[in-house]
Structures are given as structure tokens and as C-alpha cells.
Amino acid sequence: MADRIILQVTRYRPEDEAQPTFREYEVPCPKEWVVLDGLNYVKDHLDGTLSHRWSCRMGICGSCGMTVNGEPKLTCATFLSDYAPGPVRVEPLANFPIIRDLVVEIGDFMQKLAHVKPWIIRQEEKPLSEGEYQQTPEELDAYKQYSMCINCMLCYAACPVYGLDPKFLGPAAIALAQRYNLDSRDQGEKERMELLSQHEGIWGCTFVGDCTKACPKNVDPAGAIQRYKLKAALAWLKDIFVPRGAK
Amino acid sequence: MNEQPKYTDFHPRWFRRRMSTYWWLKRWSYVMFILRELSSVFIAWSIVFLLLLTRAVSQGQEGYEQFLAWSKNPVVVGLNVISLLFVGFHAVTWFNLAPKAMVVRLRGRRVPALWIAGSNYAAWALVSALVAWLILGG
Ligand code: SF4
Ligand code: FES
Numbered sequence: 016m017a018d019r020i021i022l023q024v025t026r027y028r029p030e031d032e033a034q035p036t037f038r039e040y041e042v043p044c045p046k047e048w049v050v051l052d053g054l055n056y057v058k059d060h061l062d063g064t065l066s067h068r069w070s071c072r073m074g075i076c077g078s079c080g081m082t083v084n085g086e087p088k089l090t091c092a093t094f095l096s097d098y099a100p101g102p103v104r105v106e107p108l109a110n111f112p113i114i115r116d117l118v119v120e121i122g123d124f125m126q127k128l129a130h131v132k133p134w135i136i137r138q139e140e141k142p143l144s145e146g147e148y149q150q151t152p153e154e155l156d157a158y159k160q161y162s163m164c165i166n167c168m169l170c171y172a173a174c175p176v177y178g179l180d181p182k183f184l185g186p187a188a189i190a191l192a193q194r195y196n197l198d199s200r201d202q203g204e205k206e207r208m209e210l211l212s213q214h215e216g217i218w219g220c221t222f223v224g225d226c227t228k229a230c231p232k233n234v235d236p237a238g239a240i241q242r243y244k245l246k247a248a249l250a251w252l253k254d255i256f257v258p259r260g261a262k
Numbered sequence: 263m264n265e266q267p268k269y270t271d272f273h274p275r276w277f278r279r280r281m282s283t284y285w286w287l288k289r290w291s292y293v294m295f296i297l298r299e300l301s302s303v304f305i306a307w308s309i310v311f312l313l314l315l316t317r318a319v320s321q322g323q324e325g326y327e328q329f330l331a332w333s334k335n336p337v338v339v340g341l342n343v344i345s346l347l348f349v350g351f352h353a354v355t356w357f358n359l360a361p362k363a364m365v366v367r368l369r370g371r372r373v374p375a376l377w378i379a380g381s382n383y384a385a386w387a388l389v390s391a392l393v394a395w396l397i398l399g400g
Contacts, residue, residue, distance in 0.1 A: 027277055029275035029276075029277070030275075034277065035277060085288075109279070112273070112276035112277060112278045112279075113276065113277040113278075113279070114275075114276055120273070120276055175281075175285065175286070175292055175295060178281050178285070179281065221295055221298060221299070222355065222359055223291050223292065223294070223295045224291060225289070225291050225292075228291075235362075237362065238362040238363075241359050241362040241363040242362065242363050242364075242365060244363060245363040245364065
């Protein structure tokens with residue numbers, strides 16, 4: 016195996032250039048190196064002006080998402096040697112505006128997360144003296160998968176609906192809403208349903224399914240959205256066919 | 263969300279990439295997505311065709327025969343074949359989606375996706391067989 020590999024990295028310096036360009040860097044490629052190691056090598060040894068986001072280096076913080084050879088990936092979990100002999104093209108995450116180099120603007124996503132009310136909503140809090148809200152392992156299992164999301168936004172980069180219409184609430188936000196809806200301690204499903212059953216909510220999704228393929232945490236946001244659609248459709252049917260008094 | 267996404271304001275230096283006109287050719291799943299959007303036209307056509315058939319039947323023997331003669335037109339046959347393919351494509355998408363939408367638990371375990379999709383396909387085959395029997399045999 017070659018011991019060096021070429022990275023083709025997007026550079027965008029808004030103060031000097033009107034559009035992003037590519038720049039090539041040659042970096043070492045030991046078998047334990049991930050794409051992020053390559054980028055850090057560039058930053059430390061070759062070109063200190065490169066900007067990119069990262070923090071944990073272990074697939075937990077969700078900040079190192081980029082487009083590697085056209086696919087949305089966590090760069091800390093994507094091995095350089097898998098792309099040998101190269102070159103490897105590293106671009107910012109698709110579907111988000113670029114601020115600089117590999118750094119994208121995520122304000123829209125942050126707003127969307129908060130929009131679905133991702134916290135436990137109670138109609139009535141029980142008094143402290145009654146102790147905590149307990150949960151069985153089965154009740155935990157019902158939502159655990161959706162709670163694994165690390166907000167890396169790879170699913171948004173994979174979603175053509177979001178690319179075409181940035182108003183679409185998008186995979187992770189809907190999966191996060193499901194995480195709370197399916198929590199036995201939560202009573203906010205109705206409130207969230209009003210937000211999510213709008214056109215830009217679940218109905219924007221046409222089941223492309225690429226969000227689920229891109230997700231590094233097996234959250235299966237596409238599944239979460241289809242479950243939600245079924246639930247919304249049943250609620251709508253119930254509204255029409257069940258007489259008011261009987262509900 | 264109804265409001266315009268707020269990030270678009272006041273940041274002339276952020277670079278917004280445009281999706282190219284041919285973005286949907288980049289990936290097989292995107293092609294499928296566009297085909298599904300396109301299929302709505304053909305689904306609408308098959309409904310119109312059904313309505314026309316109903317009208318022809320209500321007009322008695324002569325109207326019905328006229329309709330049959332018209333449906334033999336190669337253009338109409340071609341259109342119907344394409345529509346049938348698209349309806350089939352929709353059905354398959356729907357059945358593959360079913361296990362994602364329906365989370366069934368039996369004795370604390372999630373029923374495997376294959377079973378749910380399989381039972382949907384079986385029901386489809388059964389209903390189709392029944393309809394075929396009604397029309398052809400009955
Ligand atoms: S659902 Fe998966 S891909 Fe999307 S933000 Fe969460 S962890 Fe990332
Ligand atoms: S650096 Fe934290 S997820 Fe990659």
C-alpha cells in the first residue's frame with residue numbers, strides 16, 4: 016500500500032475569492048489514519064490556514080461531518096486507507112451554506128432541532144415527594160435508537176428534499192421528535208404532531224431513504240418519519256370517522 | 263416550518279451551492295425519487311381511464327364497444343402499460359415502506375421487517391388472485 020495519499024480539499028476564503036476552489040495536499044497514510052487525521056496533518060504541517068471542525072475524534076460529538084468522495088461521512092470514522100491509492104476528495108457537507116473552507120453554517124439545523132420541542136413535556140408534573148419517573152427496559156427500548164443521534168447532519172446532506180427545499184424539517188429533527196414521543200414519561204405528542212404534520216414536516220419526505228444509509232449511528236431517521244406518517248394518517252382518519260363524543 | 267429559514271439573511275459571504283439541474287442522475291436512489299414524483303402523472307391517467315370506462319359502461323352496449331375500440335389504439339395501450347409499471351413501482355415502494363412504518367412487537371421483540379413486508383406481498387397476491395378469478399373465471 017502507498018504510504019502517502021493526495022487529499023483534494025475544498026478551500027473557500029470569502030475575503031479573497033468568490034467561489035470555492037480545490038487544493039491538493041499530500042499526506043501520510045498509515046492504516047490507522049482517518050480522513051480527519053489527514054486534515055489535521057495539513058493544518059499542523061502544511062497549511063495552517065485550513066479551517067475545519069472537529070472535536071472528539073471518536074464519533075460522538077458529531078462535528079466532523081464532511082463530504083468524502085461524494086458521500087456524507089464522519090471524517091473521524093472514515094479510514095484514509097480505504098480510499099488508497101487516492102486521491103480523496105474532501106468537501107464541506109452538502110446542502111448547507113459554506114462559511115469558510117470545510118466549515119458550513121448550521122444555524123438552520125439548530126433552529127429546527129429546537130422547533131420540535133425536544134424535551135419531556137408533562138401535562139402535570141408530579142410532586143417531587145413522589146420520586147422519579149421510572150421506566151422499564153422495554154420502555155427504554157421503545158425510543159433508545161432515536162436517542163443515539165449525535166446531530167452530525169449527515170442525513171441532511173444526504174437528503175435531496177432538504178437540498179431542494181430548505182424549509183423541510185428534515186430527518187434528524189423528526190427522529191428527535193419521535194425520540195420524545197415514544198418516551199413513556201412524555202405527554203407532548205399532540206403538541207409535536209401539530210408542528211410535524213404540516214407540509215414541511217413529515218409530508219415533505221418522499222422516502223428516498225438515503226438519510227438512513229448515511230447515518231453513522233443507525234438512528235434510521237427514514238423509519239422514524241414513515242412511522243410518523245402512519246400515525247398522522249390514522250389520527251386524521253379517526254378525526255373524520257369517529258364521532259366527537261366517542262373519542 | 264413556515265418561516266423562511268433565517269440563515270439566508272445578511273450573510274453575503276456565505277457560499278450557497280446550487281443543486282445542478284442533473285443532481286438526480288448522481289445516485290440511483292435519487293433517480294427513483296424523481297421517477298416516483300413523475301409517476302403521479304400516470305397514476306392520475308389511470309384514474310381518468312377508469313372514470314372514462316365507468317362512463318362508457320353507463321352509456322350502454324354501444325358506448326362500451328366504442329370505448330373498447332378506442333382503448334385498442336396503440337397509444338392508449340402504450341400509456342396503460344407505462345401506467346401499470348408505475349403503479350407496480352408504487353406498490354413495491356409502499357410494501358418496502360410498510361415495515362418501517364409499522365413497528366409491531368410480539369412478546370417484547372420487534373417483528374422482523376421481512377415478515378411484515380412478506381405478509382403485505384402475500385395479501386397483495388391474494389387480492390389480485392381473487393380479482394382475477396372474479397373477472398376471468400366467475
Ligand atoms: S440521525 Fe444520524 S445522520 Fe442524522 S444527525 Fe442524527 S446521527 Fe447524524
Ligand atoms: S470528531 Fe467528533 S464525531 Fe468526528
